[in-house]
Amino acid sequence: MDDAAVLDVGGKTLVLTHDMIAEGVHFLPSDPPGDVAWKLIAVNLSDLAAKGARPIGLLLGYSLGEEAWNRAFVEGLRQASAHFSAPLLGGDTISMPPGATRAFGLTAIGEAGARVPSRADAVAGDTLWVTGTIGDSLAGLRIAAGEVEGPASLLARYRRPEPRLQAGRALAPLVHAMMDVSDGLLIDAGRMAAASGLALEIDLARVPISRGYADLFGEDLRARSDASIAGDDYELLFSAPASEAGRLSALSQELRLAFAAIGTASAGSGLRMTIGGEPVPLPRSLGYEHGIS
Amino acid sequence: MDDAAVLDVGGKTLVLTHDMIAEGVHFLPSDPPGDVAWKLIAVNLSDLAAKGARPIGLLLGYSLGEEAWNRAFVEGLRQASAHFSAPLLGGDTISMPPGATRAFGLTAIGEAGARVPSRADAVAGDTLWVTGTIGDSLAGLRIAAGEVEGPASLLARYRRPEPRLQAGRALAPLVHAMMDVSDGLLIDAGRMAAASGLALEIDLARVPISRGYADLFGEDLRARSDASIAGDDYELLFSAPASEAGRLSALSQELRLAFAAIGTASAGSGLRMTIGGEPVPLPRSLGYEHGIS
Numbered sequence: 331m332d333d334a335a336v337l338d339v340g341g342k343t344l345v346l347t348h349d350m351i352a353e354g355v356h357f358l359p360s361d362p363p364g365d366v367a368w369k370l371i372a373v374n375l376s377d378l379a380a381k382g383a384r385p386i387g388l389l390l391g392y393s394l395g396e397e398a399w400n401r402a403f404v405e406g407l408r409q410a411s412a413h414f415s416a417p418l419l420g421g422d423t424i425s426m427p428p429g430a431t432r433a434f435g436l437t438a439i440g441e442a443g444a445r446v447p448s449r450a451d452a453v454a455g456d457t458l459w460v461t462g463t464i465g466d467s468l469a470g471l472r473i474a475a476g477e478v479e480g481p482a483s484l485l486a487r488y489r490r491p492e493p494r495l496q497a498g499r500a501l502a503p504l505v506h507a508m509m510d511v512s513d514g515l516l517i518d519a520g521r522m523a524a525a526s527g528l529a530l531e532i533d534l535a536r537v538p539i540s541r542g543y544a545d546l547f548g549e550d551l552r553a554r555s556d557a558s559i560a561g562d563d564y565e566l567l568f569s570a571p572a573s574e575a576g577r578l579s580a581l582s583q584e585l586r587l588a589f590a591a592i593g594t595a596s597a598g599s600g601l602r603m604t605i606g607g608e609p610v611p612l613p614r615s616l617g618y619e620h621g622i623s
Numbered sequence: 624m625d626d627a628a629v630l631d632v633g634g635k636t637l638v639l640t641h642d643m644i645a646e647g648v649h650f651l652p653s654d655p656p657g658d659v660a661w662k663l664i665a666v667n668l669s670d671l672a673a674k675g676a677r678p679i680g681l682l683l684g685y686s687l688g689e690e691a692w693n694r695a696f697v698e699g700l701r702q703a704s705a706h707f708s709a710p711l712l713g714g715d716t717i718s719m720p721p722g723a724t725r726a727f728g729l730t731a732i733g734e735a736g737a738r739v740p741s742r743a744d745a746v747a748g749d750t751l752w753v754t755g756t757i758g759d760s761l762a763g764l765r766i767a768a769g770e771v772e773g774p775a776s777l778l779a780r781y782r783r784p785e786p787r788l789q790a791g792r793a794l795a796p797l798v799h800a801m802m803d804v805s806d807g808l809l810i811d812a813g814r815m816a817a818a819s820g821l822a823l824e825i826d827l828a829r830v831p832i833s834r835g836y837a838d839l840f841g842e843d844l845r846a847r848s849d850a851s852i853a854g855d856d857y858e859l860l861f862s863a864p865a866s867e868a869g870r871l872s873a874l875s876q877e878l879r880l881a882f883a884a885i886g887t888a889s890a891g892s893g894l895r896m897t898i899g900g901e902p903v904p905l906p907r908s909l910g911y912e913h914g915i916s
Contacts, residue, residue: 335712337680339734340633348714348730350684355720387630391643391684391728419628419639422728427647430724435684435715437641437730441632 334377336446343442347377350391352433363399364406365489366434371410373512374438376493376564380510382447382502383440384495385416391435393426414495445503447568452507452526456569458593459578461494463540464515464565465557469547484542491564497585501568504577508568514617515558518567519593520601526569529598534558534605538590551605559617569595627670629739636735640670643684645726656692657699658782659727664703666805667731669786669857673803675740675795676733677788678709684728686719707788738796740861745800745819749862751886752871754787756833757808757858758850762840777835784857790878791859797870801861807910808851811860812886813894819862822891827851827898831883844898852910862888 334347349370353359357366375385388411394400411418416438426432452458470488473480493510501508507526511518515537523530537554547553570578575591582589603610627640642663646652650659668678681704687693704711709731719725745751763781766773786803794801800819804811808830816823830847840846863871868884875882896903 335680335682337712337732339637339679340635342633344632344637346680346682346712346730346732348682348684348728350686350715350717350728352686352717352719352723352726354723355717386632387628387639389628389639389641389730391641391726393643393645393726419630421641422643424643424645424648424726426645426724426726430645430647431719433645433684433686433717433719433726435641435643435728437639437682439630439639439732 334381336381336442343446345378345381345383345440345442345446346437347374348435348437349374350433350435353431362489363402364409367403367406368410368490370434370436371407371414371416372491372493372564374436375414375416375495376510376512378438378440379493379495379498380508380566381440381442382445382499383442384499385414385438385440387419387439388416389419389437390421392421392423393432393434394423395432443499443502447502447505447508449507449509449522450525452522452528452530452569452595453571454528454595454597455571456506456595457572457575457591458519458530458532458567458569458595459589460511460515460538460592461497461566461587461589463538463543464511464563465539465543465560467491467562468557468560469543478546480546481542488562491562493564494566497587498566500581500585501566504574504581505568505570508566511563511565511567513561515563515567516601516612517617520616522567523599523601526595527599528595529600529602530593530595531602531604532593534603534610536590536592538588555613559613559615561617627674629674629735636739638671638674638676638733638735638739639730640667641728641730642667643726643728646724655782656695657702660696660699661703661783663727663729664700664707664709665784665786665857667729668707668709668788669803669805671731671733672786672788672791673801673859674733674735675738675791676735677792678707678731678733680712680732681709682712682730683714685714685716686725686727687716688725736792736795740795740798740801742800742802742815743818745815745821745823745862745888746864747821747888747890748864749799749888750865750868750884751812751823751825751860751862751888752882753804753808753831753885754790754859754880754882756831756836757804757856758832758836758853760784760855761850761853762836771839773839774835781855784855786857787859790880793874793878794859794861797867797874798861798863801859804856804858804860806854808856808860809894809905810910813909815860816892816894819888820892821888822893822895823886823888824895824897825886827896827903829883829885831881848906852906852908854910
């Protein structure tokens with residue numbers, strides 16, 4: 331169960347996705363409850379963004395906790411729901427046994443346009459692109475953990491990520507393959523390669539990092555490699571024919587969102603990494619592995 | 624968050640519902656995993672049935688357990704999905720920390736007809752009806768717990784309930800209010816009364832019980848009262864004008880499913896119980912109360 335589900339209803343294309351998070355795995359009891367709520371919504375909306383879909387509703391499965399926690403969670407839900415124009419339509423609330431690990435689920439329903447890209451749509455010869463910058467959420471995590479000091483903007487990339495909904499809708503008609511980067515740029519690119527039945531090559535030197543990330547961790551290849559295997563970016567990874575470069579550049583300016591050309595697709599299989607054209611070995615871990623992929 | 628959500632998409636009416644279940648609350652670690660899966664699906668489809676909707680898809684949020692348990696759960700999912708023609712479209716699988724209370728969520732998406740009844744639609748003067756029989760799931764629970772011996776058919780009503788999907792679709796255009804009976808006939812009727820802003824009166828002597836239930840627990844008023852406050856029936860409770868009695872009777876025969884007239888709606892508020900017309904006090908507990916109603 332990887333991509334979001336696509337359903338045709340009355341001539342419209344619905345996109346449906348469901349993500350679940352558990353205490354101690356996806357969030358800590360000490361995390362601000364409003365941020366947990368925001369992230370639960372953002373993670374699901376990022377799946378819609380990758381399909382070029384606009385959110386039309388959310389359903390929540392909530393396990394009750396301490397009252398102040400519940401209140402703050404609901405406030406975060408309300409904020410994210412309003413911010414992303416994604417109305418909360420319903421759901422379920424349950425009480426867990428005392429001391430139980432709490433878990434939440436969210437279903438997001440979106441309406442897609444005429445074309446719904448998948449991660450399996452890359453074509454040999456395509457250029458591989460990524461939106462925005464990679465690694466800011468890692469920086470935010472290290473700030474949240476008290477390991478480094480850094481600006482609130484990086485902390486926000488970790489706590490209150492902004493799925494690329496507008497970019498996803500604009501890109502869907504132009505791209506071949508598209509997916510969101512949630513578990514790490516390299517592991518997600520590897521999944522795109524496998525789903526498309528192609529080889530993908532990523533030039534590490536071209537992986538886009540932010541000024542803030544560079545200030546904290548430098549901008550050498552080690553810093554870029556760390557960024558590429560960290561998760562929670564919620565950027566879009568997409569492939570497009572080289573002939574689309576002009577339209578993509580115009581769209582990037584219109585959206586005020588950078589698109590970085592980081593690699594290419596070719597016949598073959600698997601993920602390869604290069605630095606300025608020279609092959610380098612992949613890191614041992616490419617990103618966050620789920621229990622079942 | 625009570626009724627299922629209703630969404631208009633491309634001239635079609637979608638019904639969406641999400642229920643969550645947790646180990647130790649809604650199921651026991653010793654319950655057969657395939658039955659837990661079946662029930663998770665059935666509970667959600669019962670919400671669709673009450674809206675007169677036909678299932679078009681399911682999304683699952685699953686927390687991994689022991690391997691044999693996972694396999695048996697997936698097999699139960701597969702069976703229920705095929706039995707109810709409700710395809711599993713996707714979802715999410717997570718690993719919980721060791722020893723954690725496991726929780727599952729299911730979203731069901733259905734397509735409704737031209738009329739989507741709600742629990743708030745009762746009209747003064749309506750007759751109150753319930754499909755099938757009440758209390759069989761209670762009997763099944765007592766058999767499962769080893770408290771009584773009884774037939775497999777009653778155990779199945781508890782373990783593998785059959786939501787009234789076909790009846791719900793046929794009833795939706797005829798009825799005023801409709802809802803499923805999941806937490807107990809009396810508590811659910813009380814919710815219909817509150818949502819409709821009316822008083823509902825139920826004649827306990829007319830609450831339909833099965834031959835099997837009567838064989839185990841008798842058919843006196845105490846037995847009927849116990850049945851009326853037990854949950855997990857997944858029958859449909861509906862109100863309709865007295866003038867519809869003929870069409871309802873014909874439909875009942877066509878569906879080979881009994882409809883019992885158990886009461887009436889009138890101006891006022893709250894739930895009243897009678898026995899052959901004589902008012903009797905309500906039981907102290909009317910059924911299963913959720914953490915948040």
